[in-house]
Amino acid sequence: MARNLGFGGLRSKLAASEAAPGLVLMACAGAALALANSPFGHAWHDLFLHALPWTPVGRLETLHAWINDGLMAVFFLVVGLEIKREFVMGALSDSARRHLPMIAALAGMAMPALVYITVTHGHSELRGGWAIPAATDIAFALGVLALLGSRVPPAVRLFLLTVAVVDDIGAIAVIALFYTESLEPGWLVLAIALFAAMVALNRFGARALPPYLVLAAALWFAVLHSGIHATVAGVLAAFTIPVALDSQGNSPLLRLEHALVGVSGFVIVPLFGLANAGVELGTGNPLAPLPLGIALGLILGKQAGIMLAIFGCERLGIAARPAGAGLLHLWGMALLCGIGFTMSLFIGALAFAAAPQLVEDAKLGVLAGSLVSALAGAAVLRIAPRPSE
Template sequence: MRHEATPGILLLACAALAIALANSPLHHAFHAALHTPLPAAPLAKLDTVHAWINDGLMAVFFFVVGLEIKRETVSGALSDARRRRLPVLAAMAGMAVPAIVFLAVSQGQSMLHRGWAIPAATDIAFAMGVLALIGRRVPSSIRLFLLTVAVVDDLGAVLVIAFFYTSGVAWAWLAGAAAVFGVLLALNRAGVSRVAPYAALGVLLWVCVLQSGVHATVAGVLAALTVPMKLDRHGDSPLLRLEHGLVPFNGFVVVPLFGLANAGVALGQAGLAGVLAPLPLAIAAGLFLGKQAGVLGAVLGAERLGLAPRPAGAGVLHIWGMALLCGIGFTMSLFIAALAFPADPDLVEQAKLGILGGSLLSALAGALVLRMAPARLP
């Protein structure tokens, strides 16, 4: 259970279970369990199990993402301008090129263009899981670089969700969210180190953002950014305590449940025509071709132009394999697909096919390239 690859393997198992249930005689019962309105719902927007997972539990996922972003920015790989230059460039190219590939493949299908951000995200649990299974053949610098790229990628995904997948804003609730966020910042400035006030106000912020029309998961990142990082005399901080406590819950509960609730797609109904439809093809091409082209091109281009050196001890095959693993967009891609086509379940199902195909192809190709790469370089 402590192995680094375990959360990725568990997520893969839950995704496989979801696909199996969606293609079994139990598919109607499985769908009803997720989407039937609950007998009692304290919040009107959370009236099904599926909504609680996607808008409730996933807020915890993004809270952990926010904690990781702040830690890396304050004292990690993103705290030094020279060290963050290359992963930031790689992450930006790794989001822009897949979007361009998606739009190029889906040209002429304007109704699909809202899904441009689906192949722009990287699933860190899957990617790090594949990397961990390969073992010591991969330089430690590649692991750190992939982790840093994924953190910047997650920040980009949160900004995309906030600015491009928000509609019908309720300004009174948004003002309430801003007020709660201000109180959280005041607690931070006052040096409050107890976790309880941040947790209570974080929940209140989530409720306000949920009711405002902005996606509720944005509240998770905003709340995380207010948690103090300053170390005490024991080398501890509220941020480190929360991250240490929530990372296992995130990896072993939140993300697997999200995979179980969202990965199910009826493969038999799709058929060859469904797999080769413009949306699945555009997403799969964006993940497999766009991600590797963007990340690999950014790393080699930055090195050629003298902007930043490549990760220490890494050859071209190591960087290429890592760039391929960035094309595993499972969790975040599924999440954005649901936001991109909320009124068209058929397009969401098509998007799932492209996400599964592109992510699986990226994982297998990335593992193969990294296995072919030399174990050590001077």
Template sequence: MSIPRHFANRLARSFTKLMGGEASAGVLLIVVALLAMIVANTSWAYGYHDLFHHQLAWTPIAKLDTLHLWINDALMAVFFFVVGLEIKREVLDGELSSAARRRLPVLAAAAGMAMPALVYLLAAGTAQPMQRGWAIPAATDIAFAVGVLGLLGSRVPASLRLFLLTVAIVDDLGAVAIIAVFYTAQIKLLWGIGALLMLANLILANRSGVRRPWIYLILGAALWYCVLNSGIHATIAGVLFAFTIPLKPLHRGDSMLLRLEHALVPWNSYVIVPLFGFANAGVALGGIGFRALLDPIPLGITLGLFLGKQLGIFAAIFAADRIGFAPRPAGASWMQLWGMAVLCGIGFTMSLFIGALAFPHHPLLVEEAKLGVLLGSLLSSLLGYAILRLAGAPRPA
């Protein structure tokens, strides 16, 4: 029996919508996470682990002797570089460029990081090494969350999408600061001085009006190499490098920052982040089992992402609106704001990254942390989507 034409047309339109625009990056992450979980729990598990963790026969940088390290320390530096470009653009010429605009997203992001950390500590306890995972549920995955919003189309007001993006960008800045302060090993002084010199040269190039990209790229690569060897996590170099890229328009009307951001965002969304997700999301359940979900670390992360995020962000928005500190986004109902707050509990990329930093000497705890991140992100995406779906069309501003 042939498929009715109208059904086939609807199916084609749904697929086009699913894989087009903002939704595609989020959908790709979902597929990658599922694929990593499947591979890690089949006969391919050994090959999967060997691919990413087996020592390379040759590497140009001694510290990066596995594919996993190249992804987490080198490719993810590019990811953080793009994050830094977005932060700088928003602070200087975007939604964070004035005090009035900054109030609500900064407050919401701060509450959305503090509450998950508190929930985690209440569930997991303050004993070592569990305590080191407090920051894992504090991060929001922009691509994943915006991808879910993209699936909802016109049901979500533009102001809500913009607010989620702004909160997530502030959230990323907070996550970068946490990594730099709380997950940095002992600093090697000479390499640290070298990094400072490279950073100073980049700032000098910006101040002197240098607009040749290759100069910045050479100095940025040198900055990354110095930071890699200094004991500070190498990805911090990506953010510092981004902050030195000029935003001032060139003679053609655009800027170096915008050109780099536009060039790298697709690579970030469709290559670097999916590759990182595939390399880090695979959890071998045979080694820990579903019962591990009730262990302190996965339970704390799951509750932190699923409950802590929405409680912190929604309470901050509600309180700010009621006391007159900052009005809620125009045209968004309270139910839609709740759905958006729930979606902020999707912590995939940054949470997996922090999880690996939190327990460097405890591989089993890293696996348990992955389980908590995946479950908390899954619950947040499903509930957030359901709430926004039921909330109806946006009301006029």
């Protein structure tokens, strides 16, 4: 699979694969929009939401459910592996380097939520969508950076990636804490026991991946039935995978991440985009409180929160801005953090699971806000001085 590459080889391969999935995701989002607004729109909708003739897991009755609750658990497993890697051996391993991106990420989640709450004030049925504009889509943002080439200083790119990773941690916590309606005690106890078994494997020095993968599948099944969203199982499983080298000189965590990152980026996330990004543009009002609150949260809230955090930390002496970053670099990066897409669409589907029309309105806001953020961020970074200038 990825034998004898060591930390450096695997990490370079992972870094090289970061941008391309974002470009694929853009294409799939455009295809989903085009199909949803074509004469095949209803057939496209039915493909994902009609009950399957047979399913091995009773709770997953549609293709949409298999993608959102099944395949996306693998996506969250990869996100969890990435988060652990960054904390153990990456940009978040140095406590001094954590301060600015962590503060920026938290402010970049709080301000969009505040903008959303302000815009939707007085509409109690929309209250549950406060977290929709709080997330940043790593793949989409890196795809835009890839199109800009060498115009972006490496430190700014790393800062955006680090903010997005911390952002993912926040989004996962939000899903677990705020989008769990009811719990099934028996299944929850089983999930806790399976997670404890995986932790014990790690503690006792097990380095072979198959036992972890078998327990991870069982953990996903238990969490699926527990009332907590099934994708949380992917993150919990990731945190138990060992980072240390095994007897053959490989890191189990890096080996698994390397094996899954392509599947996640080129198959799972594009499928998620195809299944969730399609919205009929003529059926909703983009200026209604829900889509407007989400769009403004992504466009205005994200950049305001991140820029205020950067300048506040700099002014107070908490942390310096990324090396080589001018005002335009920082502003463009903050704008790109307003690309919500994957996580925002995911949270929108959870927030309004019982109200399909609100889910569609939320999609409209996410797509509009993400598109404007992507175009504005790319435009600002395009006119910013090159790193060598």
